[in-house]
Amino acid sequence: MKRTLVFAAAVTLISAGLLPGADTLTGYQIARKVKSANEANTTQVTAQLKLFSSVSATAPAETRSVSMKSKKIGDGLKKHVFRFTDSRYRGTTFLSLDNAGSDTTFYLYLNTVGRPRRLSSGEKQNQFIDTDFTNEELGGFDLDDYTYDRIADIQYNGKPHYRVWCHKKDQSAKFPKFLAIVDPEKSVIVKVSVYNKAGRIEKVGTFSDVRLVGGKYWVPFSMRVEDKIRNHASEIRISVVDVDRAVSDTYFRPQSMNNPW
Amino acid sequence: MRGKQIVFAFVLIVPVLALQGFGLQGDLTLYGSAILDGGEYAKNSAEMTFTATERIGESMIRTEVDCFWSSVHGSQPDILIREASWKHVFEVSESGLVRSLTLSAGMLRFTWGKSDELRVLDILNPQYLNFVLFDGIEERKLGRLAFGLEASLGDCTALEAVVLPLAGRTVIENQAMMPKAMRDLYAAGRIWSGFEVRETWEARQSLDDLSLALRWRDQIFGVDYGFYWYHGYHNLPVFKWTNVDFSNPADPLALILQEYRKTDMLGIDFEAALGSFVFRGEVALYVKGKTFQMGQTAAIADAMGGGDGTRAKRYLQYVIGFDNRNFLVEKLYLNLQFSQNRILEHDSVLQQDAVETIGTARVEYGFDRDIVTLKLGFGWFVSRGWQGNPEVSFKIDDGVALGIGAWLMQFEATDPMYGSFDKMDFGYITMSAKF
Numbered sequence: 001m002k003r004t005l006v007f008a009a010a011v012t013l014i015s016a017g018l019l020p021g022a023d024t025l026t027g028y029q030i031a032r033k034v035k036s037a038n039e040a041n042t043t044q045v046t047a048q049l050k051l052f053s054s055v056s057a058t059a060p061a062e063t064r065s066v067s068m069k070s071k072k073i074g075d076g077l078k079k080h081v082f083r084f085t086d087s088r089y090r091g092t093t094f095l096s097l098d099n100a101g102s103d104t105t106f107y108l109y110l111n112t113v114g115r116p117r118r119l120s121s122g123e124k125q126n127q128f129i130d131t132d133f134t135n136e137e138l139g140g141f142d143l144d145d146y147t148y149d150r151i152a153d154i155q156y157n158g159k160p161h162y163r164v165w166c167h168k169k170d171q172s173a174k175f176p177k178f179l180a181i182v183d184p185e186k187s188v189i190v191k192v193s194v195y196n197k198a199g200r201i202e203k204v205g206t207f208s209d210v211r212l213v214g215g216k217y218w219v220p221f222s223m224r225v226e227d228k229i230r231n232h233a234s235e236i237r238i239s240v241v242d243v244d245r246a247v248s249d250t251y252f253r254p255q256s257m258n259n260p261w
Numbered sequence: 262m263r264g265k266q267i268v269f270a271f272v273l274i275v276p277v278l279a280l281q282g283f284g285l286q287g288d289l290t291l292y293g294s295a296i297l298d299g300g301e302y303a304k305n306s307a308e309m310t311f312t313a314t315e316r317i318g319e320s321m322i323r324t325e326v327d328c329f330w331s332s333v334h335g336s337q338p339d340i341l342i343r344e345a346s347w348k349h350v351f352e353v354s355e356s357g358l359v360r361s362l363t364l365s366a367g368m369l370r371f372t373w374g375k376s377d378e379l380r381v382l383d384i385l386n387p388q389y390l391n392f393v394l395f396d397g398i399e400e401r402k403l404g405r406l407a408f409g410l411e412a413s414l415g416d417c418t419a420l421e422a423v424v425l426p427l428a429g430r431t432v433i434e435n436q437a438m439m440p441k442a443m444r445d446l447y448a449a450g451r452i453w454s455g456f457e458v459r460e461t462w463e464a465r466q467s468l469d470d471l472s473l474a475l476r477w478r479d480q481i482f483g484v485d486y487g488f489y490w491y492h493g494y495h496n497l498p499v500f501k502w503t504n505v506d507f508s509n510p511a512d513p514l515a516l517i518l519q520e521y522r523k524t525d526m527l528g529i530d531f532e533a534a535l536g537s538f539v540f541r542g543e544v545a546l547y548v549k550g551k552t553f554q555m556g557q558t559a560a561i562a563d564a565m566g567g568g569d570g571t572r573a574k575r576y577l578q579y580v581i582g583f584d585n586r587n588f589l590v591e592k593l594y595l596n597l598q599f600s601q602n603r604i605l606e607h608d609s610v611l612q613q614d615a616v617e618t619i620g621t622a623r624v625e626y627g628f629d630r631d632i633v634t635l636k637l638g639f640g641w642f643v644s645r646g647w648q649g650n651p652e653v654s655f656k657i658d659d660g661v662a663l664g665i666g667a668w669l670m671q672f673e674a675t676d677p678m679y680g681s682f683d684k685m686d687f688g689y690i691t692m693s694a695k696f
Contacts, residue, residue, distance in 0.1 A: 051630065062659040079416070087659040088695050090286065097416055102483065105534075114399040115372040118485060122537025123586050130630035130656075174591070230629065248319065250350050250361060253416050254485075255478070259348065260284070260314035260321045 027148030027164040030182055035143055036076045037187040038217045040243035043070045049084075051131065052233040055226045064089065066236070067261060069251050074100060079252035082138050083261060089129060093257045096139030104142055106135055109257035116254040125174040132203065132225040132234035134175075145169055156181050156190060175202065186210055186218035202229050214243040283315040287696050294689040297667065303687035304392055306331035310343070319350040325404075333391040333435045341389060341432075344370045344404045363411040368404025371423070373476065373489060374543040374580075375532040378621045378640070379600045381545040381578035382489055382528045385474060387429030387496050393438055394648065394682060395668055405429040417480035425472035428494035428521040430462045441680030442554065442612055446500060446517055455514040458500070462521060472523070489528035489545075494521045499552050502560050502570035515564070524550035542581035551576045556677075559610035575605040582621075596623040612677050618643035632656050636666070646672030646679055664691045 025033070045068040050060035064087040070080040077098040084092045093109040095116065106119040119126075124136040124145075149165040162182040168175065178194040188210050196202040207220035224235040250256045288310040294303035308329035315322045325343040346367040353359045374382035380398055388401040411421040436444050449456045472493020479486060498519045506514040530543035552571040555563055560570030582598030598621045607615035620641040627634040638650040652666030667688040672679040 064659060088656075088662060088693075089659075090695065105480075105483070112397065112399060113377075114370075114402075115375070118532045118534050118539050120534040120537050120539045120585075126586055126592075130627070174587075232630065248350065248352060248361075249355070249416070250319070250352075250363075250413070253413060253419075255411075255413075255419060260316040260323055 025150070025162075027150035027166075030150060030162050030164050031143060031146070031148045031166065031180075032076065033187045034180075034182060034189055035141075038219065039072055039076075039078065040214060040217050041072050042244055042247040044068070044240075044242040044245070044247060045238055046240040047236050047238045049131065050235045050237065052235070054231050055228070055233050057233070060235070062087070069247055071247055071249070071252060073098065076143060078140060079249075080139055081251050081257075084129075085261070091258070092129065094128065094135070094138060095252060095254060095257055096135075097252065098140060098142075104140060106139055107254045107257065109254075111258075114258075116257045132227050132232065133236075137205075137225075154181065156183075160184065161190065183210070183218075188218045188220055190220075196229075200229070203227050213241050217243055283313060286312045286314075288312075289694045289696075290691065291693075292689060292691045294687045296685070296687045297669075298684055298686040303668075303685070303689065304331065304333045304395070306333070319352070321348040321350075322346070323348075331391070333438065335434045342368050342404050343402065344368055346370075346404070359412050359414060361413045363409075363413065365407075365409040365411070367406070369407040369409065369423075370402055370404055371407075371474075372399075373528070373530075375485070375487070375530045375541045376543050376580040376582060377541070377584070377596055377598060378623065378638070379580045379598055379619065380543070381580055381600070381602075382526075382530060382543050384491065384496050384526070384545075385423070385425070385429075387431040390431055390433040391435035391438065393433075394670075395650075403429065403432070417478070417485060419476075419478055421474075421476045421478075423474040423476075425474065425493055426468055428462060428472070429496050431496055431498065433498075438681060438685075440678045441675075442557070442677035443500070444681055445557065449515075453513055455506075455512055456517075457515070458517045458519060460498075460519045462498070462519075470523075484531055484533040486531040487529065489526070489530070491524070491526045491528075493523055495524045495551070496521075499571055500554055502564035502568075505561060505564035507561055507565065515561075517570075522550055522552055526551075537587060538583045538585050540581075540583045542579070544577070544579040546578075547576040549573075549575075553604060554612045555610045556612045563610070572608055572611060574607070574611075577601075577603045577605060592627060594623070594625040597621070617645075630656075642672070642679065645676055646670065646683075648682070660695045662693050664693075665689070 047066050049064045049066050051062040053061040065085045066082060067085050068082045070078050072078050077100060080096045082094045084090050091111045095107040097105045099105060103121045107116040108119055109116045119135060125134045128135050128138050146166045146168055151163045151165060153160045153162055162184055164180045164182060165177060166180060167177045175194050176197060178192050180189050181191040183190050188207065190207050192205040193201045194203040203225055205225045207223050209221040210218050211221055213219045219241055221238040222235065224233060226233040290308045292304055292306045294305060296303055306329060308327055310325060310327050312325045324345045327341040327343060328338060330338045346365060346369050348363060348365045351362045353361055371385040372383060373385060374380040383398060386402045386405050389403055390401065405425060406427050407423050407425045409421060409423040411419050413419045433439060436447050446458050450458050474493065475490045477488045498521050501518040501520055502515060503518060504514060504516040525548050526545055527548060528543065528545045532539065532541045550573060552573045554560065555570050555572065564570050580598055580600040582596065584596040586594050588595035600619045602617040604611065604613060604615050622639045625634060625636045634654045636652045636654065640648045648668065648670040650666060650668050652664055654662055654664040656662050669686050670682050672683045674680050674683045
């Protein structure tokens with residue numbers, strides 16, 4: 001779930017600098033910062049998704065083009081849509097709509113089905129198609145789905161970073177907890193370790209090449225998730241980010257998920 | 262009319278190709294099969310689908326054309342227009358009652374209903390039925406000339422109105438896979454010179470005979486739902502008996518017209534997530550114009566008495582089901598559906614039973630990154646028979662997939678609908694490549 005935080009933060013360009021007195025922040029306050037501080041009003045991303053057949057592989061087994069768009073609809077709330085634009089999955093489109101006070105609604109459009117299909121809340125932590133990213137990581141997580149515990153800061157890349165345990169409230173979750181390492185200056189998660197029900201680290205996400213976009217949003221241009229148990233990895237490498245430019249609401253409607261982009 | 266449709270498709274596609282940055286994509290599908298247990302033949306085909314898309318601002322053009330050779334098709338090679346559409350979105354306001362208006366025109370493809378394998382509301386588009394029991398509904402759909410206006414009132418709320426000037430023309434020419442009662446009519450035509458089945462779909466139809474459709478969709482308490490109304494031509498033809506004279510049994514006369522009739526249908530559907538399950542359902546109620554075939558003997562008697570071998574009845578169809586993507590174990594996909602078709606005030610002369618009950622199940626499990634996926638589809642046609650479809654698919658690379666499977670069926674040979682498929686078990690191998 002921690003990873004969820006990180007991914008969502010990265011993909012949606014969350015987070016910004018922390019306020020003075022940040023050292024007194026609680027785990028929840030840090031999580032809230034990560035979710036909202038770098039969130040632009042709108043974001044449009046073009047990226048490459050690379051699938052590696054093993055964690056140690058240097059060349060990807062598959063590379064796909066993806067396009068993502070998001071729009072802020074409130075404090076910590078957004079609409080987000082993700083589409084594969086080539087490969088056998090082209091046209092596959094994933095839409096998440098945050099709802100104030102209730103679960104995020106997920107829809108998946110597959111060409112073979114011909115209409116958007118609802119996903120259940122139980123599928124939040126399912127893999128997205130055949131990648132190592134979960135639906136929740138790509139679509140964004142509900143802050144209220146977790147409880148947060150800040151623990152002692154650590155040195156990461158030579159600088160002090162926050163550490164926050166994120167515990168899923170749903171005890172039956174596939175990934176009941178994750179540990180997030182957060183860059184305090186940029187409010188960007190730089191690493192997450194995701195634990196499975198057996199208490200083992202199943203996935204590790206690293207977020208790097210953090211750049212300032214639009215003069216005020218810190219965005220990790222590289223997001224890599226390694227599945228330590230199945231020994232494979234997925235990586236999203238952003239090539240273009242465009243922020244705070246008008247994006248039509250029609251991109252975020254279930255009935256429009258098969259429209260050309 | 263097909264020629265006009267092709268011209269129409271190219272009128273739309275050429276401007277797209279002329280635009281800078283248009284998208285052109287192709288799908289190549291090869292399908293080979295071998296009969297396992299008697300039967301006539303299955304299908305061998307090579308199909309190339311071209312899809313051209315372009316979006317300029319809020320205008321969108323999409324054209325999808327199939328070019329194919331297929332052993333289940335009458336003429337080789339041939340093309341089908343799946344879609345040739347133009348859409349334009351007019352943004353109205355970000356927070357007002359109407360957020361946007363969407364105009365659409367062309368050979369459009371609609372998806373009505375929220376069910377999976379069985380979709381009783383999805384009747385606007387004509388279909389390609391030459392491989393009917395084995396193609397999914399999206400593979401069967403053909404574009405239909407239509408003009409639409411949709412008013413969006415929110416992310417999940419919209420009112421859509423559609424005008425369809427012409428009846429859709431469903432392709433149903435492969436006699437080996439027709440419903441048995443239909444195939445028997447064509448067989449009679451081959452035996453008796455005075456017995457003819459004739460298609461009457463007309464290219465030129467009156468514009469004062471439009472089909473109209475309305476759809477309202479919304480979400481309340483987390484439940485997506487829709488209301489539907491359709492007044493227009495059904496996408497399946499009925500067989501109208503005319504000029505019947507069986508006074509000489511050795512050389513009877515009959516002209517059977519395959520015609521499309523107007524119906525009035527009301528519908529409702531829903532989709533709701535509950536825990537790790539997603540429930541879906543839809544109901545279609547034909548209040549007027551839905552006609553049913555009589556059995557052959559009754560049809561002859563009816564036609565001899567001035568009738569046409571059909572009866573109009575109110576008709577109710579419903580489907581309910583659910584799916585779960587982590588059923589019992591992680592990544593095991595389960596989809597179950599239950600459906601009934603009920604002819605209200607059923608008449609014993611009708612070929613179709615008063616109540617038809619169908620159950621479907623689909624189970625899938627993908628290993629690793631779905632490099633290998635096991636699939637099993639099953640349909641149970643209560644008191645009539647069943648069909649099963651085991652398949653294993655392999656992801657060769659990001660653009661190429663291979664599938665090996667079989668269709669196994671058991672029906673009574675005399676069943677007027679599914680009798681044609683008894684003893685048609687076959688195995689198949691299919692390869693698809695996208696570029």
